[in-house]
Amino acid sequence: MQTPQHTHYDLVVIGAGMVGLSLALALQHQAHVDPAKILLLESRPISKDKALQPGFDARSTVLSYGTVKQLQNLNLWQDLHAHACPIKQIHVSDKGRFGNTLINAEEEQVSALGYVLENQHLGQVLNNRLLQSESLECLSPVDVLSVSQEKDAALVHCRSEEQEYDVRTSLVVLAEGGRSGLIEKMGIVRRNYDYQQAGIIANIGFEHAHEYIAYERFTGNGPLAILPLNPWQGEQRAALIWTQGLDKYQTLIAADDEYFLQFLQSEFGYRLGELTKVGERAGFPFMLQESNEQIRHRLVLLGNAAHTLHPVAGQGFNLAFRDALCLAANIAQSLQDRVDPGAYSRLQAYLLSVEQDQDRTINFSHYLTRLFSTESNTLSAARKMGLIGIDLFPALKKTLSLQAMGLGNSTLDFS
Secondary structure (H helix, E strand, O other): OOOOOOOOEOEEEEOOOHHHHHHHHHHHHHOOOOOOOEEEEOOOOOOOOOOOOOOOOOOEEEEEHHHHHHHHHOOOHHHHHHHOEEEOEEEEEEOOOOOEEEEEHHHHOOOOOEEEEEHHHHHHHHHHHHHHOOOEEEEOOOEEEEEEEOOOOEEEEEEEOOEEEEEEEOOEEEOOOOOOHHHHHOOOOEEEEEEEEEEEEEEEEEOOOOOOEEEEEEEOOEEEEEEEOOOEOOEOEEEEEEEEEHHHHHHHHHOOHHHHHHHHHHHHOOOOOOEEEEOOOEEEEEEEEEEOOOEEOOEEEOHHHOEEOOHHHOOHHHHHHHHHHHHHHHHHHHHHOOOOOOOHHHHHHHHHHHHHHHHHHHHHHHHHHHHOOOOOHHHHHHHHHHHHHHHHOHHHHHHHHHHHOOOOOOOOOOO
């Protein structure tokens, strides 16, 4: 049976997915002079040969410009760059209405506004760094049964191979997703906004080169995003995130490829020529979820456990990644100052450092989704004026560009 190497840890991360691993690697990078004792607990096996963590499949993640800069600082981007497709333009339009806007990397004086990376590549690189590390410890597969807080430590009660044991730590970070059973066990309430929508995720093929353009297309049924991917065996392809009302979603998720592509073509148009192929489809309901507590004494919620966003604006992982970097900096500073990293006052300082970025990003995604998911004549007129106005007013366009690039309101240094 796997057992912890230490009797007490500075940090225990529950969930070795993209967010949990990012936190651990960032803290390892920042606390390299006096290495922190970090333990990750993962419910699924972690293999040297294949990334098995859910979310590391053929689905893709948009990495904002700001996220890429931070991945460079962590010396991770060098292993990811070859697999990532740059976004050089973002084209925003509203079906059936005049008015659109373009956000250009050239205008922002950057090589790319962001990149699209298949989750399996990101997961593989993060997993490999974990397995290569001498200072990061990971136990998997492990079930975490409970977390309790004491004055001087938190106790994480675990089960592995039918054996149960406790892990003692200064701080616990829950990063195993919004569906974690521990959230409910600890009595943390989640606020939900149900968009009455579901999303279809798939890769699509098409006739013309995408020219590194990401498309955000808004319809009365909901927004759709088409994100450029690197070619596969000579075929042009992109990642599709397609939002639909619940009834139409059921029809489309079950439809044959021909009907699916025809309907998508009618919604998106011919900017990429004829749509020729759709890969395996996955779907799930879209809602905004926020935990009413992100911190407690010796406890932090991170990633989807803290906030789950509508994915069409591509903000979810990038916000969680920024949160993880800010938390890593907070913990590293506490250890350097020989201050308890799990003390509530230190966690309050962390929350204060991220809450403005969180509020702005969550509101940006939420109201963008609501504005562009209605056939209301009043809101349609607002959409039209908004798309025209973005191009007419440089300051407004700059604000939108910075938010899309992940630079909107973070306290991080992106130099």
